[in-house]
Amino acid sequence: MPDGRNTSAHHGESLLFLTDEQLRQGIEAMFFAYRGFTADPDRILADMAYGRAHHRAIHFINRAPGTTVNNLLNILGVTKQSLNRVLRTLIDQGLVESKVGKIDKRERHLFLTEEGHKLEQALSDAQRARMRSAFRDAGPEAVAGFRTVLEAMMDTEMQHAYTRLKETGS
Amino acid sequence: MPDGRNTSAHHGESLLFLTDEQLRQGIEAMFFAYRGFTADPDRILADMAYGRAHHRAIHFINRAPGTTVNNLLNILGVTKQSLNRVLRTLIDQGLVESKVGKIDKRERHLFLTEEGHKLEQALSDAQRARMRSAFRDAGPEAVAGFRTVLEAMMDTEMQHAYTRLKETGS
């Protein structure tokens, strides 16, 4: 973490000078792109009794099988009550399994069932298809830049969560 | 639009081959970054009687003053009723002004009042600060890539809306 690297606004260099217009375009790009990003899974979920919140839970349980409720809470950034409502329906419907911890029996470890995996596949297939198409159209250098900027835009705790998940990656 | 450029999955080149793991990281980056993206304005709005929906309306009215309700509807991608609820509170609170169209009197043209501009400034200052910091940390090539990928991720109609807004830029 270099100190004072970006404290001065004007160096007379285009490298560090960013107009409000450029920033505004970035803001709008985020807004429109996020709509596209969620559109395909949303369409699948619309026919079912589930929403975007269920998708997020399923995604991260699949990503980190055996994760605890508390862990998921931190990653998703919602309240226990909010997550519990979602989790309860997923468990009731047999998409998620909750197992009492061996070391600490207060904890519940979450796993996708066979059925849960099927829905996860359907949802992430749709989302990956769009991401793949965007990545291919944009090319590898653009993809690297994309990830660099997004990472810099995260809150610090989320950067850590993101990095931890990356390192867990197959 | 070159035909058949990305139809084949395997060229034996890293250029076009994208693993599910890479795509999943992109998906998670989008998720965590969008949280950061909205966090600062959300904090400001939490103290007031407004939410993210008000922010979006204010942003695009500021961006394209005199826009019609229908136009805004298309950009925001919500129903007339949903937007109307937001718009009504903004008009009642004196942040937005609605003027009957001169050519077509059915249309309402929307403008920010002095007060509306103040809130818009506060919100976009916060959001731009984060975007600026992320852009600086990432560097200009990364920023270019970021925008290329986001644009490729949008639905076609939103690409058009985005481009139209860009060309309107000061």
Add this chain to the structure above:
DNA sequence: AGTATAAGTCAGCCTTGTTGACATTCCAAG
């Protein structure tokens, strides 16, 4: 034994999205 932690639950509230039905105003085509 007493405190802290993990999880679950109940109740109630808010924002923001949805549908459906309907009124108004006005342009434009027949």
Add this chain to the structure above:
DNA sequence: CTTGGAATGTCAACAAGGCTGACTTATACT
């Protein structure tokens, strides 16, 4: 000039998914 359709506004009802606050249960730690 009339009529159909477009743009807008409004009412009502509902659902998802956030939130807070209060409380219970089980377990772990000190």
